[in-house]
Amino acid sequence: MPADTYLPLIVFIFVGLIVVAMFYVPAILMGPKNDNDVKLEPFECGNEPVGEPTVPFNPRFYQVAILFLVFDVEIAFLYPWLVYYREKPTVWGLVIMGLFLTVLGAALIYVVRKRVLRWA
Amino acid sequence: MSKAALEPVKKKFASEVISEHAQHGDETLVMKKAKIQAICEFCRDDPAVAMDMLSDLTAVDYLMQGRETRFEVVYHLYSTTRRHRLRIKLPVGEDGAEVASVTGVWKSANWMEREVWDMYGITFEGHPDLRRILLYEEFVGHPLRKDYPIAKRQPLTRREDPVEGIWEQKHILTGPSAGAHFRGSYDIE
Amino acid sequence: MTSNSEQLAVQERVALPTETMTIMMGPVHPAMHGTVRVVVTVDGERIVHADVQVGYLHRGFEKECESVTWGQVFPYTDRLNYVSPILNNVGYAMAVEKLLDLEVPERAEYIRVISGELSRIGDHLTCIAAIAMEMGAFSIFLYCVRARDIVYDRLEELTGARVTHAFCRVGGVKDDIPEGWLEKVRGGFDEITGVIDDIDGLLTKNRIFLDRTQGVGVVSMADAISSGFTGPVGRASGIDYDVRKDHAYGVYDRLDFDVPVMDAGDTFCRYYVRMEEVRQSLRIIDQAIDQIEPGPVKAEGAHRVVLPTKNETYNTIEGMIRHFKLVVDGIQVPEGEAYTYVEGGNGELGFYCVSDGSGVPVKVRCRPPCFIVTGQLGNMLVGHTLADVVPIFGSLNMIGGECDR
């Protein structure tokens, strides 16, 4: 049942912002500011920074990130479906989620068989 | 420190031996520096001597004692199988202070030779990367030489060095005396 | 299937070339004990080259020793391996005694053994605390520090200082044992053994700890010998060499203890050898406490070496002159050179002293076991991932004071 008013949501967001501001605003106002160029340089264990950070590295790391993203979002979709399914368990809901899970399961099997993550 | 370690080496490199003594039980051979690599390889490979570990490598500066060759590079060898030790000393003159490197024979010599170069200025020709190990590259001179004064500092940075931005001008306090210049007492009570 | 991943790898290398990145694990790093900078060249996560730079705690030990008298060098030797200071004192004292051909009374030898082994327990506890904390096990750090505080209390009661004792003298030790001290030392044993058993239970079978340390930083026995590995690091690679056992000095020949030797040569073995050595040190102290008898604490009749007692100094003219000469001109060590070696916290701690007959040494060279071990850190790191630098470096127990002198 859709909530008739969105008031609780607005209050929730507003209180969140207040708490965050409570920490940041006094710090910004009262904190002394003594900036110098050395302070703005990146911290490298007490040495001058060497080399530039954007170096082309192995695409495997990007691969791991993408795989994580896929399966994490999958779990994110499961939660609302579960809450909704518990109130009104219908067969059609099961079929849809079954289809969703089989597709992702196939992807998982493919990744494991391809030994993509086996590069330690 | 049995004699067994010293005799084979003395027999094989008789021409190289300058003198020999066993002060306080430490078998020592003073030899010419020319063939040090061959001597060390012999010490390590010969089964009777079997010095498979270079325990210590250092140098001594005899400037004050008025010897004709100023430096002396000292090798302490040890055998983990025979359990005996040998000390080899190479007199090295001041001009052209150069000794052949033994990093090929034992791997532990690498850093020790770099330290002797850093502290005494004796170069080890054939060393993979002979650079300063304990001091910073900008340091001029070799501090453990007797003629290097103990308190001659070569600071990399001091308080009045300008940091870009806030510290540009000379710092407002009185001159940088021995660090005791602002002992302000805080009257807290 | 495996050929498939090889093809994959080959295609990658051709189509998507990668460059190495230089990372400075510099002096200010939680795992670098504050005085080492490892410039790591990394391809992805695999270390391609590691250049270890030490020297951030070079304090000019030898230069200072060449400007003070023989007796005044003792406080400097404390700060070499400041985790087990008494072992350095004993090493240096034996070197000068060798130059002087001086006999040390038996009771002084026993006191040196007891305080030295206590110092060694402190060294190993600190190293285990560092290994565990840098891998996240902060509770082990707290257990070790609590146990080490017991050791510091006993050494403080004996020598007056918690860390920098300066307890040995040429010809013996500074003072006799205070009343009831031996019972207190024995009283602390069960707590230390309790802590060691706790750590054993927590770490030695801990899956994460085993995965991160077993098979990591392996050094074969041949490499270890050629690289001059001695002490716990050498014994973990299979070198059965312990100066207390093979060249027994002092009264170690009367005490029986065994030397733990493991041969896998990886980080876990280095950790476990230290754990075992703490137990052996406790055994040694136990026997030494039983065997110690009353007697003089400083060399008898060595007027040119040992300071007179306070009442002699103030009441007799000879005592005062002797005291004045010894303090101002220092001990007149006969000309010559000597090399003695003791089992320090990290290995064979040698002292090569050269004297020209005056009161000031010509050369006091300390053979730094952890400097020689850290020399091979660069080769040990190649091929490991960046996260392995921490356990490998922690297990070598590099102490800034001893490594950079």
Place this chain on the structure above:
Amino acid sequence: MGIELYGVDSLQKILGWARKYSMFKQPFVTACCGMEYMSTMGPRYDLSRFGCEFVQFTPRHTDLLFVVGTISERQAPVLRRIYDQMADPKFVVAFGVCASSGGFYQNYAVVPGIDQIIPVDVYIPGCPPRPEQVIDGIVRLQEIIQAGETHSQRELRQLAEAKG
């Protein structure tokens, strides 16, 4: 610039109280004092009773630079850089004689006291200082913070104003 608050006494008291009991420490540990530092952090002397426990190894998250042990000439630029990269307000404690004055290493290799490089608020004598001395040093620093501006802050502020 921060609002001129040192005039408002009550707010300054709260600010001082907040800063003094929540100091994040950057342990710049090098030498033998590190052993006493471990004992001070250990369960028995426990520096965290004074709100000064949390240890951070990056200068960005810390406000107390705890210089523990000897600072050699090679370490000096590193110390200077860490101090400059620390977030304001920052305090400096020199732990031990070597950090305060170079100790008995008066030679070519050691900086004679870190006040040759950075301004210092509290010097803790001792070689190494006993844990109780360290706790006394921290309490001393807390008093100074509570009283308002510490020495290094005053200096930074004066320099900032002089720079305009």
